[in-house]
Structure formats: structure tokens, C-alpha cells
Amino acid sequence: MAVLVTGGAGYIGSHVVRLLAERGDDVLVVDDFSTGIGARVEGLPVVNLDLAASDAEERLVSAIKEHSVDSIIHFAAKKQVGESVEEPVMYFRQNIGALTNILAAVEATGIESLVFSSSAATYGMPDVDMVAEDLGCRPINPYGQTKLIGEWMIDNQIAASQMRGATFNAVKLRYFNVAGAGWNELADTAVMNLIPIVLERLKDGKAPIIFGDDYDTPDGTCIRDYVHVKDLAEAHIAALDYMKVGGTTETVFNVGTGTGASVKEVIDTIAEVTGRDIVPDMGERRAGDPPALVADVTRISALLSWKAEFGLEEIVRSAVEAAEMLPDQKR
Ligand SMILES: NC(=O)c1ccc[n+]([C@@H]2O[C@H](COP(=O)([O-])OP(=O)(O)OC[C@H]3O[C@@H](n4cnc5c(N)ncnc54)[C@H](O)[C@@H]3O)[C@@H](O)[C@H]2O)c1
Numbered sequence: 480m481a482v483l484v485t486g487g488a489g490y491i492g493s494h495v496v497r498l499l500a501e502r503g504d505d506v507l508v509v510d511d512f513s514t515g516i517g518a519r520v521e522g523l524p525v526v527n528l529d530l531a532a533s534d535a536e537e538r539l540v541s542a543i544k545e546h547s548v549d550s551i552i553h554f555a556a557k558k559q560v561g562e563s564v565e566e567p568v569m570y571f572r573q574n575i576g577a578l579t580n581i582l583a584a585v586e587a588t589g590i591e592s593l594v595f596s597s598s599a600a601t602y603g604m605p606d607v608d609m610v611a612e613d614l615g616c617r618p619i620n621p622y623g624q625t626k627l628i629g630e631w632m633i634d635n636q637i638a639a640s641q642m643r644g645a646t647f648n649a650v651k652l653r654y655f656n657v658a659g660a661g662w663n664e665l666a667d668t669a670v671m672n673l674i675p676i677v678l679e680r681l682k683d684g685k686a687p688i689i690f691g692d693d694y695d696t697p698d699g700t701c702i703r704d705y706v707h708v709k710d711l712a713e714a715h716i717a718a719l720d721y722m723k724v725g726g727t728t729e730t731v732f733n734v735g736t737g738t739g740a741s742v743k744e745v746i747d748t749i750a751e752v753t754g755r756d757i758v759p760d761m762g763e764r765r766a767g768d769p770p771a772l773v774a775d776v777t778r779i780s781a782l783l784s785w786k787a788e789f790g791l792e793e794i795v796r797s798a799v800e801a802a803e804m805l806p807d808q809k810r
């Protein structure tokens with residue numbers, strides 16, 4: 480039996496594909512290579528398919544049958560918050576369209592387990608610093624909305640399959656701030672988040688910009704929960720295993736470390752790891768940034784027996800190494 484990984488040529492998906500292959504699971508990748516990179520999945524069976532296209536359900540069903548797929552990990556999605564505000568229709572068409580086709584294929588083939596990439600973006604601007612899964616979700620942009628709607632679609636599918644006497648289990652993982660690289664060649668190439676942006680600016684000889692230092696946090700800069708992509712990848716394996724042994728008590732889990740780091744602390748860690756003197760520029764607050772967003776990880780640690788192994792320094796070190804910026808004495 481094989482695991483179908485949608486978006487397996489992407490940053491996070493390729494890490495999960497690598498872990499699955501390492502433990503000897505058969506993998507089938509479905510990707511349209513819109514942001515994915517072919518080299519990340521070289522040598523693996525791949526179906527080049529836009530999951531939101533009109534023929535996607537039919538092609539998925541035949542790929543599932545041909546490769547004896549019994550579970551799906553669904554990463555494929557558009558994920559840029561700013562772009563989603565400018566092009567909401569594209570986000571709903573792509574993210575909701577793709578998931579609709581996947582759930583239709585699940586129904587047609589009797590697939591029993593699905594892991595879904597959700598996001599801390601579902602929480603919006605919570606008025607608590609540490610968020611647990613039961614906190615109400617009020618996403619503030621179309622991207623976050625597509626993730627919350629995706630969770631609801633999956634819940635409805637679970638309920639409908641129970642009514643039919645069929646088995647369909649799913650786990651929705653709400654990722655916090657994913658960073659780092661488990662393997663250099665699988666590193667994030669998108670340069671859209673704090674660590675890659677700072678590293679790119681340093682390469683270009685530019686100072687990083689801190690988006691606001693007047694927040695109500697200890698050093699005035701925003702706090703986030705940075706989770707190593709390899710730890711995050713392991714959480715997907717734990718989710719698959721949880722469903723295999725009949726785990727269905729909870730279906731939504733935060734994936735973070737449970738510890739926050741401020742923007743200043745992240746930049747200081749980059750300075751330490753690269754051995755550079757970094758003097759950041761102070762910029763304006765960025766619209767829509769909550770002052771602090773840290774995962775309560777009680778549930779995932781209790782039910783999936785998953786815990787992040789790596790901390791901020793290891794995350795930064797792996798990102799710096801992948802960007803080939805590690806000083807010689809630190810290699
Ligand atoms: N990176 C993060 O910080 C973060 C945080 C929270 C949630 N997520 C979610 O995790 C998932 C993976 O993110 P990532 O960082 O690896 O992004 P990525 O852009 O590197 O990977 C997405 C992959 O999906 C593919 N894809 C996109 N739309 C597709 C479609 N319609 N049909 C087929 N393939 C398609 C892309 O080609 C790419 O390979 C996404 O669902 C994203 O929303 C990411």
C-alpha cells in the first residue's frame with residue numbers, strides 16, 4: 480500500500496516524502512509544480528496534476544487505484560497571505576477546489592485516512608498569547624479562511640462516512656512558524672518568511688527590517704513559535720500512525736514547540752550562528768500581525784506522542800547551512 484502525498488515537491492511535503500521513503504513506505508507524489516521543485520522528488524512516482532482542475536477527481540481516482548494508495552497527506556495549496564488578500568477567488572478556487580476533488584476521490588475509492596495541512600492562520604488575531612485547539616477560530620485573510628473551511632469540509636466528510644457505515648479518519652495539523660531544513664536540498668526557496676528574508680538580505684549586504692518594536696511583548700517585537708520542518712514532518716508520520724491504530728479522539732492538532740521567540744531573538748540567533756554583526760533597521764508594524772502567537776502543544780504531545788526535538792538555534796543553523804552562509808569554523 481502507498482501513501483499519496485499531494486504537494487510532495489514542495490518545502491514541507493518533500494521532507495515528509497523523505498521520511499516516508501526512509502522508513503520504507505511506498506509513496507506517490509501528486510504535484511502541479513507551480514511552486515514545487517522536480518529535483519526534490521526525483522526517482523519517485525509522480526503525477527503532474529493541478530488538483531483543482533476539472534479532470535482532477537477522475538485522474539486521482541485512477542492514480543489511487545493504480546498505486547494501491549491507502550492514505551493521503553494533502554499539502555498542495557497556495558499559501559501566501561498577501562496574495563490571498565489580492566486574489567481571493569484564486570485562493571478559494573485552488574485550495575477549496577483541490578480539497579473538494581480529493582474528498583470526492585476519497586469517497587469514490589474508500590481511502591480511510593487523510594492528513595491535512597492546516598495553519599495557525601486559522602486563529603486570526605487571538606487575544607491570548609498561547610493558543611489551544613479549542614479556541615474559536617476567526618481567520619483574518621482568505622488564506623486562513625481556506626484552511627478553516629478545509630477543516631470543516633473534512634469534518635463533514637468524517638460525519639457523512641460514519642452515517643454510511645464507512646471508515647474515514649482524518650487529522651488536521653495546524654502548523655505554526657515552519658522554518659529550517661532537514662536536508663539542504665529540501666530547504667525553503669520561497670523567501671517569504673522571517674528567517675529566509677533575513678538571510679537573503681544579509682547575502683545582499685542589507686540590514687534586516689524589524690516590523691515594529693512597540694508591541695506589548697518583553698522586547699517590543701512580535702513573538703512566534705518557530706518549529707523545525709523536520710520535526711513538523713515527523714508529526715505527519717505520527718498522525719498516520721495514530722489513525723492506523725484507530726486514534727480518532729481528536730482530529731485537530733497544533734504543531735509547534737510551545738515556546739515563543741521574538742523577532743529580535745531570531746535575528747540575534749542568526750547573528751550568533753553566522754558570526755556576523757547584525758544591526759537591524761526598525762520598520763513600521765505590518766498590518767495583521769498578532770503580537771504573540773505560540774502553540775499550546777498539550778494535545779499533540781498527549782495523543783500523538785509527538786514533541787519538537789529542535790530549538791531555535793538548530794532551526795537557524797540548518798537554514799543558514801542550506802543557504803551556504805555558515806562560517807568555515809562552524810561547518
Ligand atoms: N510553510 C509554512 O510556513 C506553512 C505554515 C502553515 C501551513 N502551511 C501549509 O503547508 C502546505 C505546504 O506548504 P509549503 O510551505 O511546503 O509550500 P510549497 O509552496 O513549498 O508547497 C506546496 C506544493 O503544492 C503544490 N501545489 C500547489 N497548488 C497545487 C495544485 N492546485 N495542484 C497540485 N499541486 C499544487 C506546489 O507545486 C508545491 O509543490 C500548504 O498547504 C501550506 O498552506 C505552510
Ligand SMILES: O=c1ccn([C@@H]2O[C@H](COP(=O)(O)OP(=O)(O)O[C@H]3O[C@H](CO)[C@H](O)[C@H](O)[C@H]3O)[C@@H](O)[C@H]2O)c(=O)[nH]1
Binds near residue numbers: 768
Ligand atoms: O522582514 C521581516 C519579516 C517578518 N518579520 C516579522 O517576523 C514575524 C514572523 O513573520 P513571518 O512572515 O515569517 O510569519 P507569520 O507569523 O506572519 O506567518 C506565518 O505563520 C502563520 C502562523 O503563525 C501562518 O502559518 C503563515 O502562513 C505563515 O507565513 C512577524 O512578527 C513579522 O512581522 C519582520 O519583522 N521582518
